Amino acid sequence: MHTQTPEASFFDRVYEVVRLVPRGRVTTYGAIAAYLGSGRGARMVGWAMNQSHACRQYVPAHRVVNRQGMLTGKHHFGGPRLMQQLLEGEDVRVERDQVQDFKRLFWDPARELPLP
DNA sequence: TGATTGACCAACT
DNA sequence: CAGTTGGCCAATC
Numbered sequence: 126m127h128t129q130t131p132e133a134s135f136f137d138r139v140y141e142v143v144r145l146v147p148r149g150r151v152t153t154y155g156a157i158a159a160y161l162g163s164g165r166g167a168r169m170v171g172w173a174m175n176q177s178h179a180c181r182q183y184v185p186a187h188r189v190v191n192r193q194g195m196l197t198g199k200h201h202f203g204g205p206r207l208m209q210q211l212l213e214g215e216d217v218r219v220e221r222d223q224v225q226d227f228k229r230l231f232w233d234p235a236r237e238l239p240l241p
Numbered sequence: 242t243g244a245t246t247g248a249c250c251a252a253c254t
Numbered sequence: 255c256a257g258t259t260g261g262c263c264a265a266t267c
Contacts, residue, residue, distance in 0.1 A: 135264070154249055158262085166262030167249040174248055176265085191249065198248030208248095 135161070138241075139173040140180045142234050146188040149215040150232040151224055153192050160234040161241070175201055187211040194227030 138161055146152050154167040154174075170189070175198075177184040187208045191197045199208040199222065209219045218225040 158249085166264090168247055168261090169249090169263055169265095171248040172246085172264070186248080189248080192251095196248090201248055 135169060136173040136176060137180075139170050140177060140182070140184050142238075143174070143177075143184050143186065143189060144182065145234070145238065146185060146232055148185075149217060149230070151188050151190050151194070151212070151217065151227065151230050152232045152234060153190060153194075155192055156231075156233050156235065157189070160238070171198065174198060185211075188215075188232075190224055190227075194224040194231075196222045196224070 139157055142157050142160060143152075154170040157170045158167040174184075174186045174189055177186050186198065187202065189198070196208050196212075196219065199205050202208045202211075209222070212219050212224065217230060224230060
């Protein structure tokens with residue numbers, strides 16, 4: 126574990142951070158981008174999640190939402206309902222594609238993790 | 242190898 | 255206050 130080779134791509138770092146999101150908590154694309162480096166665009170994090178299926182390990186992509194706590198990526202799961210069901214399975218309430226109590230459940234890697 | 246795309250975000254009109 | 259635009263940067267066409 127932590128076999129972070131210097132050749133690790135930006136995507137691999139995104140996956141590693143997402144894996145660290147605790148069960149029942151959520152984070153955002155922008156927060157991950159900011160944690161990895163202020164220059165990286167949040168869109169890249171979204172694109173990384175799109176390719177997350179290529180990652181050998183499990184990536185809880187359903188715990189990543191946009192800045193408003195909205196399930197913008199739900200369409201990229203098995204079905205438009207799967208992302209919400211996965212979150213509700215972790216006691217995260219979702220209504221109209223929005224995470225309820227988002228501010229309270231928000232997990233900021235820059236605040237919860239040591240500096241990279 | 243240039244142009245396009247994208248599960249975003251902030252600023253601007 | 256809602257809709258549009260530009261920027262971020264790697265991957266894909």
